[in-house]
Amino acid sequence: MKLVLKIIPVVFLCLHILVPSQKITFDSLMKKARLEIYDNPDNAIRIGKYLIEKEHEVHRQISIYQLLSTANIAKRDFDQSLLYLLKAKETAQKTDDMKVRTSILISAAIQYQQMELFSKSLETLNEADQFLAKLPDNLPEKQIETARSYAIRGMIYKSQLNPEIALEKFLTSIQNFKKVKHKQTTYSNMSVVYYNIGYCYLNLAQHEKAHQAFIQSAEYARKNKAKSLEAFALKGTAEMYKQKKEHETALQLLIKAEDLSKNTGDLILNEGIYKEMSENYLAIGKPNLYQKYSKKYFEMRFQHEQNELSSINHSISDHNLETLKKSSEMKAHYHYITAIIAVFGALIIVLLLFLIFRIRKQNLKYRREIQRLIRS
Numbered sequence: 001m002k003l004v005l006k007i008i009p010v011v012f013l014c015l016h017i018l019v020p021s022q023k024i025t026f027d028s029l030m031k032k033a034r035l036e037i038y039d040n041p042d043n044a045i046r047i048g049k050y051l052i053e054k055e056h057e058v059h060r061q062i063s064i065y066q067l068l069s070t071a072n073i074a075k076r077d078f079d080q081s082l083l084y085l086l087k088a089k090e091t092a093q094k095t096d097d098m099k100v101r102t103s104i105l106i107s108a109a110i111q112y113q114q115m116e117l118f119s120k121s122l123e124t125l126n127e128a129d130q131f132l133a134k135l136p137d138n139l140p141e142k143q144i145e146t147a148r149s150y151a152i153r154g155m156i157y158k159s160q161l162n163p164e165i166a167l168e169k170f171l172t173s174i175q176n177f178k179k180v181k182h183k184q185t186t187y188s189n190m191s192v193v194y195y196n197i198g199y200c201y202l203n204l205a206q207h208e209k210a211h212q213a214f215i216q217s218a219e220y221a222r223k224n225k226a227k228s229l230e231a232f233a234l235k236g237t238a239e240m241y242k243q244k245k246e247h248e249t250a251l252q253l254l255i256k257a258e259d260l261s262k263n264t265g266d267l268i269l270n271e272g273i274y275k276e277m278s279e280n281y282l283a284i285g286k287p288n289l290y291q292k293y294s295k296k297y298f299e300m301r302f303q304h305e306q307n308e309l310s311s312i313n314h315s316i317s318d319h320n321l322e323t324l325k326k327s328s329e330m331k332a333h334y335h336y337i338t339a340i341i342a343v344f345g346a347l348i349i350v351l352l353l354f355l356i357f358r359i360r361k362q363n364l365k366y367r368r369e370i371q372r373l374i375r376s
Contacts, residue, residue, distance in 0.1 A: 026051065030063065037071050038188065038228040040263055044071040058094050065091065066107055074228065076267035078115055085111050099141045102131040106148050118156045125149055140180050147176035147186070151193050163200040170197045184224070191220035191229040198236045202243070210240050228269055231260040235272050238280075247280045254280065271300035 033047040048068040055061055065088035072081035085108055092104050105128035112121035128149060135142040154169030173193050177186040198213035214237040221229035234257040241250040254277050261269050274297035281289040 026055070026060065030067065033067055033071070035225065037067070038074050038226040038264060038266075041071040041074040041266075044074075058091060059097070059100065062088050062091050062095075062100055062104065066104070069107060069111070073111065073114060074264065074266055078111070082111055082115075098131050098134055099139070099145075102128050102135070102145050103141070105131065106145050106152070109152050110148070113152050113155055113159075116159065118159070121152060121156060125152060140182065143176050143179045144186065144189075147173045147180075147193075148189065149173075150176065151189070151196075154193070155196060158196055158200060158203075161203075163203040167197065167200045170200065187220045187224040188226050188229060191217045191224070191226065191233065194220065195229070195232050195236055198233075198240075202236070202240060207240055207244065211237065214240065227260040228264040228266050231257040231264075231269055231273070234260070235269070235276060238276055242276065242280055242283075245283075247283045251277065251280050251284075267300050267303055271297060274300060 029047050029051060033044040033051075036044045036047075045068060048064050048071065052061065052064045052068070055064060065084045069081045069084040069088065072078070072084065085104075088104050089108065092101050095101070105124055109121045109124040109128065112118070112124060128145070132142060132145060132149070150169045150173035154166045154173060157163075157166035157169060170193050174190065174197075177190050177193070180186050194213050194217035198210045198217060201207070201210035201213060214233045217236070218230050218233035221227075221233060234253045238250040238253040238257070241247075241253070254273055258270075258273050258277070261273065264270075274293045278290050278293035278297055281287075281293060
C-alpha cells in the first residue's frame with residue numbers, strides 16, 4: 001500500500017510534465033513550419049503531414065490544413081494546395097467559430113485569385129465579408145482578415161490592369177495590417193502587399209514610388225527572414241532598373257534574388273527571375289547567357305502551366321460538387337413547397353366541397369318548405 005501511495009504522485013507528476021510538453025511540441029513545430037513556408041516549403045509540408053497524422057482536435061486540424069495549403073501555394077503547386085484547402089473547409093463545418101470560418105474563406109479566395117479564377121475569388125470574398133461584419137472591430141483577427149481581403153481585391157484589379165483601383169485597395173490593406181498590435185504576424189503579408197504596390201507604381205511609370213515600395217517589401221521580408229519574399233522584392237526593383245535601361249544594376253539584383261530563391265521551389269518566382277535575366281542579358285549583348293536563362297524561363301513556365309491545369313480540374317470538380325449540392329437543396333426546397341401547396345390545395349377543395357354540400361342541403365330544405373306551404 002505504501003508503495004502504491006509513493007507511485008501515484010510520481011504518475012501524476014509524469015502526466016503533468018507530459019501534457020504541457022505535447023502542447024509545446026505542437027506549437028513549436030507549427031511555428032517552425034510557418035517560418036519555413038516561403039524559404040523551405042518542402043520542410044513545412046513534411047512537418048504538417050507529420051502533425052496531421054497525430055492531431056484530432058478540430059481547430060488544430062484546420063490550422064495544419066491551412067499550413068499545408070499555404071506551403072503548397074509557396075511552391076505554386078495549386079493542385080495540392082486546393083486539396084488541403086478543401087479539407088480545411090470540410091473540417092470547418094464542425095465548428096461555429098466565426099474567426100476560423102472567415103480565415104478559411106479568405107484563404108480560399110487567395111487560392112482562386114492565384115489560379116486567376118477572379119469571379120470565384122470575389123464571390124468567396126463577399127461570403128467572407130458576411131462573417132467579418134459579425135466580428136468585433138477591435139479583434140486582431142478581424143483586422144488581419146480585412147487587410148487580406150483588401151489585398152486580394154487589389155491583386156485582382158492589378159491583374160485586370162486597373163492599377164489606380166488596385167493601389168486604393170492595397171493601401172487600405174496596409175492601413176489594416178498596421179492596426180494589428182503583434183506586428184510580426186503581419187510582416188510577410190505586408191511584404192507581399194508592398195511588392196504589389198511597387199508594380200502598380202511601375203505600371204503608372206512612377207519609378208521613385210515603385211522603388212520605395214520595393215524597399216519596404218524587402219525590409220518586411222527580412223524582418224520575418226522570408227528569403228523568397230525578399231527575392232520577389234529584388235526582382236521588382238530589378239524590373240524598375242531595366243525600365244530605366246540600367247541593365248547591369250538589374251542583373252546584380254537578379255543574381256542575388258536567384259541565390260535567395262534556390263531552396264523555395266517557387267515556380268512563379270523562378271519564372272520571373274529567369275525571364276528578367278534573359279531579357280537583361282539580351283539587352284547587354286550576351287546571347288549565350290540569354291539562351292541559358294530563356295530556356296530556364298520556358299521550363300518553369302511549362303511546369304507552372306501544368307500545375308495550373310491540374311488545379312483547375314480540381315476546382316471544376318469542386319464547383320460541380322457545390323452545384324450538385326445546391327441543386328439538391330433547391331430540389332428539396334421545391335418538393336417542400338410543392339407539398340405545402342398540395343396540402344393547402346386539398347384543404348381548400350375540402351372546404352369548397354363542404355360549403356357546396358351545405359348550400360345544397362339548405363336549398364333542399366328550403367325547397368321542401370316551399371312545397372309544404374304550397375300544398376297547404
